[in-house]
Amino acid sequence: MKKELKLKVNGQPYDIFVKPKTLLVEALRDHLALTGTKRGCNSSSCGACTIMLNGMAVKSCSILALQANGAEIVTIEGLAKGTELSPLQKAFLDHGSYQCGFCTAGMLMATTALLTENPKPTKQEIKEGIDGNICRCTGYNSIIRAVTAVVKGEYKEAK
Amino acid sequence: MIKDFEHFAPKTLKEALTLLDKYQDEAKIICGGQSLLILMRQGLVAPEYLIDIKGISELSYIKSDGKGGLKIGALTTHRTIEKSSQMRDGFAVLAEMETRLASIQTRNWGTIGGNLCHGDPAGDPAPVLIALNATLKMASLKGERSLPVEDFTLDYFETALKTGELLTEITVPAPPAHTGTAYTKFNIIESDLATVGVAASITLGAGDSCQDIRIALGAAAATPMRAKKAEAVLKGKKISDALLAQAGETASTEADPISDMQASEEYRRELVKVLVPRISKEAMARAKKA
Amino acid sequence: MSEYSVIGKRVHRVDGPEKVTGSAKYTFDLVLPGMLYGKVLRSPHPHAKILKIDTRKAKRLVGVKAVVTGKDTLGHKQGIWRRFPELCDEEILCREKVRYIGDPVAAVAAIDEDTAEEALDLIDVEYEPLPAVFDPLEAIKEDAPQVHDGIELNININRHIEWGDVDEAFKKCDHIREDQFKCSSQAHVCMETHDAVVSYDYGGKMTVWTSTQSSYYIQRLMADMTGLREGDIRVIKPPTGGGFGSKFELDSAQFCAAILSMKLCKPVKIVLSREEEFTATKRRTPMYYFLKLGAKKDGTLLAKEARVITEGGAYTAMGATALYLTGFFSSFPYKYPNYRYDGYRVYTNTAVTSAMRGFGAPQSTFVGESQLDMMAEDLGIDPIEIRRKNGMTPNYEVPGQAFIQSCGLHQCLDKIEEHVKERGKLPPNHGIGVSAYGFMSGGIFNWFDTPYAFSAAVVRINIDGKVDLFTGACDIGQGSDTTLSMICAEELGVKLEDIRIHAADTGICPPDLGAWGSRETLMNGNAVKRAAAECKRQLLEFAAAKMAPNIAYDFDIKDRWVHLVDRPERGVSYFDIVKEAIRGKDGNAIMGRGHYTPHRKGMISPAYSFGVQAAEVAVDTETGRYKLVNVTTAHESGTVINPVGIEGQLEGAIMMAGGYGFCEDQPMDEGKILNPSIADYKLIRSLDMPETDILEIDTYEPEGPFGAKEAGEGLTNPTAGAIGNAVYKAVGVRINDLPITPEKVLKALKEKEKKKK
Numbered sequence A: 001m002k003k004e005l006k007l008k009v010n011g012q013p014y015d016i017f018v019k020p021k022t023l024l025v026e027a028l029r030d031h032l033a034l035t036g037t038k039r040g041c042n043s044s045s046c047g048a049c050t051i052m053l054n055g056m057a058v059k060s061c062s063i064l065a066l067q068a069n070g071a072e073i074v075t076i077e078g079l080a081k082g083t084e085l086s087p088l089q090k091a092f093l094d095h096g097s098y099q100c101g102f103c104t105a106g107m108l109m110a111t112t113a114l115l116t117e118n119p120k121p122t123k124q125e126i127k128e129g130i131d132g133n134i135c136r137c138t139g140y141n142s143i144i145r146a147v148t149a150v151v152k153g154e155y156k157e158a159k
Numbered sequence B: 001m002i003k004d005f006e007h008f009a010p011k012t013l014k015e016a017l018t019l020l021d022k023y024q025d026e027a028k029i030i031c032g033g034q035s036l037l038i039l040m041r042q043g044l045v046a047p048e049y050l051i052d053i054k055g056i057s058e059l060s061y062i063k064s065d066g067k068g069g070l071k072i073g074a075l076t077t078h079r080t081i082e083k084s085s086q087m088r089d090g091f092a093v094l095a096e097m098e099t100r101l102a103s104i105q106t107r108n109w110g111t112i113g114g115n116l117c118h119g120d121p122a123g124d125p126a127p128v129l130i131a132l133n134a135t136l137k138m139a140s141l142k143g144e145r146s147l148p149v150e151d152f153t154l155d156y157f158e159t160a161l162k163t164g165e166l167l168t169e170i171t172v173p174a175p176p177a178h179t180g181t182a183y184t185k186f187n188i189i190e191s192d193l194a195t196v197g198v199a200a201s202i203t204l205g206a207g208d209s210c211q212d213i214r215i216a217l218g219a220a221a222a223t224p225m226r227a228k229k230a231e232a233v234l235k236g237k238k239i240s241d242a243l244l245a246q247a248g249e250t251a252s253t254e255a256d257p258i259s260d261m262q263a264s265e266e267y268r269r270e271l272v273k274v275l276v277p278r279i280s281k282e283a284m285a286r287a288k289k290a
Numbered sequence C: 001m002s003e004y005s006v007i008g009k010r011v012h013r014v015d016g017p018e019k020v021t022g023s024a025k026y027t028f029d030l031v032l033p034g035m036l037y038g039k040v041l042r043s044p045h046p047h048a049k050i051l052k053i054d055t056r057k058a059k060r061l062v063g064v065k066a067v068v069t070g071k072d073t074l075g076h077k078q079g080i081w082r083r084f085p086e087l088c089d090e091e092i093l094c095r096e097k098v099r100y101i102g103d104p105v106a107a108v109a110a111i112d113e114d115t116a117e118e119a120l121d122l123i124d125v126e127y128e129p130l131p132a133v134f135d136p137l138e139a140i141k142e143d144a145p146q147v148h149d150g151i152e153l154n155i156n157i158n159r160h161i162e163w164g165d166v167d168e169a170f171k172k173c174d175h176i177r178e179d180q181f182k183c184s185s186q187a188h189v190c191m192e193t194h195d196a197v198v199s200y201d202y203g204g205k206m207t208v209w210t211s212t213q214s215s216y217y218i219q220r221l222m223a224d225m226t227g228l229r230e231g232d233i234r235v236i237k238p239p240t241g242g243g244f245g246s247k248f249e250l251d252s253a254q255f256c257a258a259i260l261s262m263k264l265c266k267p268v269k270i271v272l273s274r275e276e277e278f279t280a281t282k283r284r285t286p287m288y289y290f291l292k293l294g295a296k297k298d299g300t301l302l303a304k305e306a307r308v309i310t311e312g313g314a315y316t317a318m319g320a321t322a323l324y325l326t327g328f329f330s331s332f333p334y335k336y337p338n339y340r341y342d343g344y345r346v347y348t349n350t351a352v353t354s355a356m357r358g359f360g361a362p363q364s365t366f367v368g369e370s371q372l373d374m375m376a377e378d379l380g381i382d383p384i385e386i387r388r389k390n391g392m393t394p395n396y397e398v399p400g401q402a403f404i405q406s407c408g409l410h411q412c413l414d415k416i417e418e419h420v421k422e423r424g425k426l427p428p429n430h431g432i433g434v435s436a437y438g439f440m441s442g443g444i445f446n447w448f449d450t451p452y453a454f455s456a457a458v459v460r461i462n463i464d465g466k467v468d469l470f471t472g473a474c475d476i477g478q479g480s481d482t483t484l485s486m487i488c489a490e491e492l493g494v495k496l497e498d499i500r501i502h503a504a505d506t507g508i509c510p511p512d513l514g515a516w517g518s519r520e521t522l523m524n525g526n527a528v529k530r531a532a533a534e535c536k537r538q539l540l541e542f543a544a545a546k547m548a549p550n551i552a553y554d555f556d557i558k559d560r561w562v563h564l565v566d567r568p569e570r571g572v573s574y575f576d577i578v579k580e581a582i583r584g585k586d587g588n589a590i591m592g593r594g595h596y597t598p599h600r601k602g603m604i605s606p607a608y609s610f611g612v613q614a615a616e617v618a619v620d621t622e623t624g625r626y627k628l629v630n631v632t633t634a635h636e637s638g639t640v641i642n643p644v645g646i647e648g649q650l651e652g653a654i655m656m657a658g659g660y661g662f663c664e665d666q667p668m669d670e671g672k673i674l675n676p677s678i679a680d681y682k683l684i685r686s687l688d689m690p691e692t693d694i695l696e697i698d699t700y701e702p703e704g705p706f707g708a709k710e711a712g713e714g715l716t717n718p719t720a721g722a723i724g725n726a727v728y729k730a731v732g733v734r735i736n737d738l739p740i741t742p743e744k745v746l747k748a749l750k751e752k753e754k755k756k757k
């Protein structure tokens, strides 16, 4: 009944077996113990489960794990290079762009995907980039400020 | 809890149709799954077999129909359409519509075909495609058939797809000269589903008279619908504010909306009344530039 | 006052690196060896007798390890008001009767979540549905169904506040207004739903990891409900994904996991689904508000009378406090010489209403600030002017209730007045509405009646100079770990990175009532400051002995430099002194204890913060849709300890309170919440979020640590009122029931038009 699932997550290849109904978020959290990715609604509405799949932001609660077979995935655990944080992670720290932190993985993945696709987004585009993500704590504006600072080149990419 | 199922991931249309033919009603199609998985989680849908067509690359494309129109593969993602350089001129409205459809994450994974097959009267693509006079192509092992988008949805979450059939392609014909199309939706939260959506396509004739018009409404009835009576008010006439207001009035009576948490029936009618003239004006302005 | 080295600086939160890398482990993420997964079966009926529960089939399902019902409990009822047994009315696992849709009746532990969920379907519960009542105005009628037996008119509790002679004063008023309002419910929508991992071992000890605002309360309530000794229960709060008032009572995840774990001596984890979170956890209290306000021609407010009936839902929860506070804050932030409040909390067969950020004050502020604008208009007085005329000032006593020391309300009014002027003439259908508020810095209510301090802290300095700070304070995202570490570092004269905080673990931390009522900064901050001061005193003793100056100089520590206050260049390194001091104590670490319990500080809180907010809206008069354009807040919270934290609290409050005014609601049908998902429950997202500006006002609160007071909850109070007033300014219609939806605005616009004709 279980099926084979091959994934590359944060550069690491995995080969696991999952039930067909397993959601991608479950495969990541429960099978691979990558618990940085969160789940806030399980219905595609909150964005806490956002990851990057083949370079684009998707909600991992609304994709079957098997649909990601062969895909390259980046999760929050894959943003830092070694112990050096990514520019967005640093900017989030400086701007206090998180409080409880439960939306933070999703926010960082959504904004990382945004900047991958469009390194110079306008403020409106930044807002659109995180509109699929609920944050009940910060009111979003500090997140927008952090992304803006990165767009302005205030943070250097880790080597 | 999602009930477990057997999962197939065909790589070609042929394979998918063969599976569909084999499992008939016991099978469900999943593509982006942005709506289906929610229904499955609620236990509203519990298929024995899930045919996952997301990987059929032959159904993901945007190309010209050779006559100035577009052919869009059913598996094209919302985001691909939104970003496509082909969505210009008369088709720009499609990209505009997509930008306001849910979130980027959902648009990255969800497909236009999946959206149409979900049959939600509040979906954004249908009214726009109806205004653009688009048709849908469906395939089964027995062959292919086509249907105008406006005839595709039969009732709430019910479409004209027959057992064994798959939606494969959307054809958007080239708009006639001097045609403008526009879409708007009303909602309280910007990226939300439409409380009411309105699309209008206007072709201007001599002396800026309304030579042809198509008005489509979303979330205003059990299915996306054409407001034909409202169209009749404007068709062949020189458009004035008074006529537009009358068209709005007419559309709001021919609409058949429900009352729910988002809005009462009366309010939805009121919104149709206001939005039909507004969006028709916008379509007209575009027609003048086209 | 000397320059601070740590407080007031823009620092990274102490939990920052963990949170931005996804390595913070929430309760949601915990997995223990041998752990089982639990699920809760809930009532589908708003009101019913439980005739029989048959769990045999469920128990036989492969993978199911235990099924429990109310029969497996001691039958105790939980409640935070332990001195009033009649207010402890929630069994959590119901034995005889269910009182709302979502009331728990059974729980299952199984090898995985799916099996547990499957087992729920196999539990047979036979109910006898009873007539139910949903609206408090119906529930107080003679012949209404009884939610709890023997409670007259379903009145759970009433509260009365009065000073002056209200009736006499109304006689002297030139103008009196009477208005009615309706305040809606609101869901907390913490991003982490309620969850718990409970491990009960063969030795009879229980460990609870849970997403909570008060590990202290959970420990004690769990002891009440399970019969275990408090000391045998250790409650640990891992990083917590939001609270907002929803997480300081014992909940079904914690209790059911505990009962199951006690049966099995195995760890059990329960995570509530988002739907359970919406339907079966607590929510903001809906209120019917009747207000009477009397003024002199010149705008002097002489008397106010508030009558409130609240929808209590099925149980008491923290509702009694919400009822009291809404009454108290109805007088805020003005100096009413005569004031009367009567509030009734009524039981209904609906999900329980309780504490939520602002705790009754967002409701009273919405209604009060709306009515005050109406009064100002009636009298032809500018809205800011009427607030200035009556606003509270420093050292004001709310008769018989509270004493207000610091108060920057008038400076806030000045700033907002400037802001409104600067905006100049607005585009058509734009309007700016103003709303003023005040809030408490920690409640002076010890619901439990335990002899513990309200807040306590222990500071321990180790040989390397690293400081361990132990506190029961709960960081639920608001940033108390950072704020308290900053206070500790400042007081001790070391750097922030010298502090390592250990918080909210009842096994190692001294008690703290937890994160509610905006108490952590002031109350726990004082405790931490005192504990740190005690350590510093010990260090300075050694320093004085070592340096032996020939005159009795005062010593201090700053930036890790132990020095003479009058000759700062003369000193020694903090690290050296620590080493010597510890050696001098035979190797014992330097330890300091501190606590804070308010004495003689009135009935509500030791301090209050104030602010004024201006919201600008742009209304589409054809659809009633309006946009929140800008929200500017002038506020004062005493000395700012953590400026980044305050910005975050303020902007976050606008998302939540703006939502309360604009779109958040929980419509019901026969007790069933109709929108139990984030798709259907509308929340402000980034595209809907207004621009936010902050105008900081300097004040100093003598009661607070370094002069600080609250800056978290109060900010949720003004926004709904400001929006209501702004819509009125923009298009001249007044909406008295929340939320102010476009549909309501359009309807009011049409009625206004009709009247004109």
Ligand code: FES
Pocket: A038, A039, A040, A041, A042, A043, A044, A045, A046, A047, A048, A049, A050, A059, A060, A061, A062
């Ligand atoms: S958990 Fe995936 S969007 Fe909320």
Ligand code: FES
Pocket: A097, A098, A099, A100, A101, A102, A103, A104, A134, A135, A136, A137, A138, C191, C241, C242, C477
């Ligand atoms: S930081 Fe708590 S939800 Fe965003």
